[in-house]
Amino acid sequence: MKFAAIAAVTTALLAAPAFAEGDAEAGEKTFKKCKSCHMIVDGDNAIVKGGKTGPNLFGLPGQVVAAADFKYGNSIMEVNETGLVWDEAEFIEYVANPKDWLKAKLDDPKAKSKMSFKLKKAEDAADIWAYLVSVSPES
Template sequence: MKLMSILTLGLGLAAGPLLADGHASGDAEAGEKVFKKCKACHMMVAGDGTVIVKGGKTGPNLFGLNERVAGSLEGFKYGKSIVAAGEAGLAWNEAEFVDYVADPKDFLKRTLDDKKAKSKMSFKLKKEKDATNVWAYIVSAGTE
């Protein structure tokens, strides 16, 4: 395992208890504003059909994202790399989400230790504060 992968795993394990159960360190209200960038590709629709955010269908539904295994939402066609990351144990929490949205392709390369890993998500949310705020908004919208 490469040093960066080991460091990422170590940070994720260390932060895990702090960020468990949907803990969100960001500002959900600010995240709702930033989420406007996300809704070009993503929606948030509850399992009962309640629309929280009407958005695009290019990306998966983000409602109930907390602790969801990556690449596992039924009915959505994911790329091979994100599915492989989920099969390897990746489940979404704040730390993983913030790392992923900063650079999805790089995240998957590091997580899978595979230089050829790709992401269908080309958008990057570089500002950590924006990412933590979006996570807080997603978590505040509820879970399945």
């Protein structure tokens, strides 16, 4: 019986849409993985004090790719020129493997990313997206 119950729960989880609403509170915790390189700073207001290896992620949702004040790599700047805007699906795909995302977007097997970190779980990425939305200005 126990087995059947577990199977039912698993089926319910698998039936959920791929990009289910993320959990902003969980995302705030998971953002610890990003903090060594990324801050979330709105002018003088440091929402998350983080590292400077990567760009400030304040206001990222709905923002053009690679639009912060940061010395980005050449590949992501090529995406910036296309005017692509960050949405949840692009974000989840990007953080799973920034280099592969750039390769696919630019159709260039030599594309390079300055972000070496990969966030494997799409669920964690969805949570972080929800967190970023929650701390961003309303648009």
